Amino acid sequence: SAVISQKPSRDICQRGTSLTIQCQVDSQVTMMFWYRQQPGQSLTLIATANQGSEATYESGFVIDKFPISRPNLTFSTLTVSNMSPEDSSIYLCSAFYGQGKTNEKLFFGSGTQLSVL
Amino acid sequence: GQSLEQPSEVTAVEGAIVQINCTYQTSGFYGLSWYQQHDGGAPTFLSYNALDGLEETGRFSSFLSRSDSYGYLLLQELQMKDSASYFCAVRDLKSNYQLIWGAGTKLIIKP
Numbered sequence: 333s334a335v336i337s338q339k340p341s342r343d344i345c346q347r348g349t350s351l352t353i354q355c356q357v358d359s360q361v362t363m364m365f366w367y368r369q370q371p372g373q374s375l376t377l378i379a380t381a382n383q384g385s386e387a388t389y390e391s392g393f394v395i396d397k398f399p400i401s402r403p404n405l406t407f408s409t410l411t412v413s414n415m416s417p418e419d420s421s422i423y424l425c426s427a428f429y430g431q432g433k434t435n436e437k438l439f440f441g442s443g444t445q446l447s448v449l
Numbered sequence: 450g451q452s453l454e455q456p457s458e459v460t461a462v463e464g465a466i467v468q469i470n471c472t473y474q475t476s477g478f479y480g481l482s483w484y485q486q487h488d489g490g491a492p493t494f495l496s497y498n499a500l501d502g503l504e505e506t507g508r509f510s511s512f513l514s515r516s517d518s519y520g521y522l523l524l525q526e527l528q529m530k531d532s533a534s535y536f537c538a539v540r541d542l543k544s545n546y547q548l549i550w551g552a553g554t555k556l557i558i559k560p
Contacts, residue, residue, distance in 0.1 A: 365547070374536065374550045375492070424491055436480055436499070436540065438548060440491035 334359055334429035338441025345415055345448050352411045353444045355425035360405035365438075366398070367424040375424070381408045415448045422446070451475045451544070453551035455537055460557045461527055469522045469535050469554045477542030481513050481520045486553070487533045495522065495535075524556075532558045 335358040345351050355364065366378040379387040379400055387400040401409045412419050425441040453473045461467040471481065480499040484492040496504055498513035498520060510523040524531055534555050538548040 372555075374552045377547060380547065436482060436497040437494045438482070438484075438492075438538075439494070443491050 334361075334427065334439040336425060336427065336439050336441040338425050338444060340444055341442060342445040343447070345446065347416050347448055349415055350411055350413045351415065351446060352409050353423055353425070355408045355410075355441050357406045357427055357429075357439075359429065361427040361429055362405070363427065364402065364408045365426045366400065366408075366410045367426060369422045369424060369443075371422070378410070378423075412446065415446075417448045420446055420448045451539075451541055451549050453537055453539060453549060455535075455551040455554045457552065458555045458557065460559065463527055463529060463558055463560050465527050466523065466525045467527060467556065469524075469537075469556070471520050471522070471537035471551055473518050473520075473537070473539045473549075473551075475518075475539050475541045475543075475549060478515065478518070479540040479542050481511070482538045482540070482548065483509075483511055483522045484536045484538060485533050486536065492536060527558050529558055529560070532556060 337356045339354050364381045367375040368378055369375050377390045378393045379389045381387045381400045381402040383402045383405050397413055399411045423444045426438050429439050455471045482497045483495040485495050486492040496511035498504055498511050501515055503512045508525045513520040534553045536553045537551040541549050
């Protein structure tokens, strides 16, 4: 199985500031995915991060608000910019890991619980 | 459009068997996955079905019927630690490596 280390695990931030979340995978992966999840709700995909190219953002999410870096095949960052209380949520990074049938297994980081005051 | 439907909440008794259903509508079905998420934790992979039939992993089994666009997760010998939310997710060819997620089923287990 893969191990994805995500930090910080939680943070409380002031509105108007930015927070960068880091995600480190213990093996090389092609794509990494950033999700947002409100308590009691399902996962919402923010963007897909590929190494060496710009991230692909889902409807409702823009690069200026959620810039993503993917400098290599084991690391990615998501920045939540100019935060407002509406950005309070849990942010999760993830990646498919493995070959063949096991490639369908999505591994997640432990999540970042963000509270914006 | 693409959508998945699963019950919002299921209640069962410790030691019993529970089935969580998932129906899906996608434009290019590739496979059905199940994930477990405990409160405050991240989702963890449980099972994956690409072909019709039953996949068994210990106390958990997952079933798929592609002709019915339907699958279920079967949990046997329920334990209190199985109290969690369970998400079905479909890999859609047209979404290219993305998973389309159901809203989740909260499983409540009573002693």
